[in-house]
Amino acid sequence: MIIRNLALIFLIMVLWMGCASHPPVLPQTPVKGEVNTGFSFALENVIPVIWWRYGINRYTDIGFKLGIPISGTGIDINRILSKRDRRWDVLNLAYSLSPNSSFDFTYYMFKGSKRKEKTNPYNIGWTGFRVMIIPNGSYKNKNSEIDTSVRFGFLFGRRFGYRWGFEAGYFHDFRSGFDAENPDYPHKNPENGWPTQFSKGAGLSTQLFLYLGQTKKKKK
Numbered sequence: 001m002i003i004r005n006l007a008l009i010f011l012i013m014v015l016w017m018g019c020a021s022h023p024p025v026l027p028q029t030p031v032k033g034e035v036n037t038g039f040s041f042a043l044e045n046v047i048p049v050i051w052w053r054y055g056i057n058r059y060t061d062i063g064f065k066l067g068i069p070i071s072g073t074g075i076d077i078n079r080i081l082s083k084r085d086r087r088w089d090v091l092n093l094a095y096s097l098s099p100n101s102s103f104d105f106t107y108y109m110f111k112g113s114k115r116k117e118k119t120n121p122y123n124i125g126w127t128g129f130r131v132m133i134i135p136n137g138s139y140k141n142k143n144s145e146i147d148t149s150v151r152f153g154f155l156f157g158r159r160f161g162y163r164w165g166f167e168a169g170y171f172h173d174f175r176s177g178f179d180a181e182n183p184d185y186p187h188k189n190p191e192n193g194w195p196t197q198f199s200k201g202a203g204l205s206t207q208l209f210l211y212l213g214q215t216k217k218k219k220k
Contacts, residue, residue, distance in 0.1 A: 021049075021096035022132075022205050023076040024065060025167055027110055027124040027159045029088060030055035030078070039210040040065065040072075047072070052215075065096075073097045076104075086112035100137045100149075100197045106130040125158040132171045137197025139189050149173045149185075149197040155205065163211055171203035 024040040034055045039048045049072040051065035059080045067073040076094030083089075087110065094104040108128040134149040155169025176185035176198035187199035195201050 021067075021072045021074060021098040021102070022104055022130075022169075022207065023063060023074065023092060023094040023096065023106075024049070024051045024207065024209055025108070025126065025157055025165070026053050026061075026063075026209075026211070027126055027157075027165065029080065029083070030058060030061035032057045035215045036211070036213065037215050038212045041208040041210070042072075042206060049073075053078075063094075067097070071098050100134045100202055103133045103135070104130055105132075106155075122159055122161050125156070126167075127154070127156045128169075129154050130169065130171055132203065134197040134202070137202075139186065139196035139198070147197070149176070149202065151203050153203060157207075159209075159211075162213070165209040165211065167205070167207045167209070169205045171205070172200070173198055173203065 074096035153171030157167030159165035
């Protein structure tokens with residue numbers, strides 16, 4: 001009974017959020033030939049998403065995530081732009097399949113922390129900003145040819161240890177504003193009441209990450 005009620009609440013929250021999807025975050029620098037995997041639990045996806053990351057070299061890695069049956073599936077690539085001491089900046093380009101499929105362009109700023117004069121490799125925080133483009137959302141505007149939602153916003157996250165981390169952020173479409181009754185960019189589909197690509201909820205993201213670690217030893 002408890003599990004069923006929690007599942008129902010989670011489903012209602014997902015429908016309210018607008019069903020967009022975003023790439024998972026592995027807060028560590030890539031290693032050539034190394035494969036890491038994990039799960040992402042998000043309000044954007046009803047079912048957890050499994051993901052893999054493969055290190056191309058020490059500056060670049062690519063990721064693939066698989067949703068069940070398909071929502072949440074996507075691909076992305078990371079490129080380290082700068083690295084200094086315990087800080088590094090990354091540019092991420094991603095595409096995710098969902099009811100409001102999107103392209104994400106994200107600039108991450110990672111920072112590791114120190115404890116007792118030694119670096120903790122798993123206590124890492126990050127902030128960033130993202131441009132999110134939904135080129136062909138779930139709602140088809142009959143009064144306008146513009147069905148694309150373009151959003152901008154900020155995010156933050158932290159890895160707490162070897163297994164767990166989280167991220168939260170919000171990305172707003174300034175054309176649709178905050179008025180849910182906007183006739184040109186409605187936040188709810190007038191036919192079924194579901195959130196559209198212009199809704200405020202479509203830009204809200206929360207993710208919980210379960211890191212499973214390395215699955216393939218790097219090539220010598």
